[in-house]
Amino acid sequence: MPVIVLEARDFTSPIFLVRTWALLCSCTTFSLVASLELEEANHPPRTFWIFCMFTWCFFFSLTLSIHILSVIQFHSLLPVSWKNLTVSVAVLGALMNLSSSVVFCWLLLDHQHVRPRPVAAAVSSCLTVCAYISESIVLSTRTQEQRGYLSSTPGLLKLLQLWGGCQMVPLVVEVVRVAPDEARNWSTWVPGVSYGVCILTVVVTLVVILGDLVGRCLLPFDRLLAAFSLTGLMLYMIATVICFTKVLVLKQAKHSVPAELVIMETAICSMTLLAYTVDFAFSVKLLCDRSHM
Structure with a gap:
């Protein structure tokens, strides 16, 4: 089968330009961060540093693969829903890179002397977020036939649920690293198991x-x-109650877990719980509508 390449006008289309923008910015970001000095790269908390690098490299690889397949028009031969795949990568890329940008800037604040290269990496990461947001907007403006299920509100909520679960992984790992005794505490492993089950259900759905x-x-x-x-709604309700309990006792006793980690986990857990609540309402409405048909 001959390889079909895009026509000349397609190389100036909005979707081609925003994907190229995302590739250039993400490549610049992880290249700058990888070139930092060893003492900066090993600056604690190392878990979040690895999380940021993984996010930038992972979505760069995904976007590059999608970009190449779109150029040679090879995606029609793949056994995947291309319209759902592209929007899921764009939305998740925007959410995950936004988290990496916030975390990376937070890591820079711990440095007494911030050098130009990390600042340039932070700016480039923020530009990457803008590129993925632009791609999401371009994909959302397509016709109804070109938009998949993940472009709808329930689909976007599932991507938000996956994002929330992915944020919990480095948080739980960092808590265990900072305070190993917390790994045997029920208030740590119960939410951790809940996050893992919810991630598994969303991955199966996707x-x-x-x-x-x-x-x-x-x-x-x-x-x-x-x-x-x-x-997911029930598990995140349990996890949210536990997180708020940890927040309430922060001022009453000394804890080995930093307060900012507890607050971050509580905030993300609450947002994910809201996503599951709205998603469950959509699911119930859909079931009720079909039962009356």
Whole structure:
């Protein structure tokens, strides 16, 4: 089969330009951070530093693959839902790079003397966020036939749920690193298990959607989504209560876990709980509408 390449006018299309913008900025970001001196790269907390580097490199690789496949028009041969894949990478890229930008700037504030190279990396990371937001907007302006399920409100909520779960991974790891005794505390492993289960359910949902496997599900997909949403809602309610309990006792006793980690976990957990609540409401409404048909 001959390889088909985009026409000349397609290289000036908005989607091509914003993806190129995202690639250039993300490549600049992790290149600058990788070239920092060893003492800066090992500056604690190292867990968040690794999280930032992984995010920049991972989404650079995904965007580069999508960019190449779009140029040679090879994506039609892949067994994936291309419209859902592109919007999921754009939205998750915007959310994850936003988190990395905030965390990286927070790490820079711990330095007494901030050098130009880390500042340039922070600016480049913020520009990467703008590029992914622009790509999300461009994809959302397409016609209804060109937009997938993940472009809808329930689909975006599932991407937000995955983002919230991914933020919890470095937070829990950092808590265990800073305070190893907390790993045996029920208030640490119970939310950790809840986050892991919710991440698994969202990943299963995305695999089914991206692989166009809805028709092959053993259970009705809408009921499966409602069950996953209810499970995530209940688990995040438990985790949120535990997080707020940790916040309330911060001033009453001395803790080995830094207060900023507890506050960050509580804020992200609350936002993810809100996403699950709205998503469950959409799932119930969909089930009710179909039962009256």
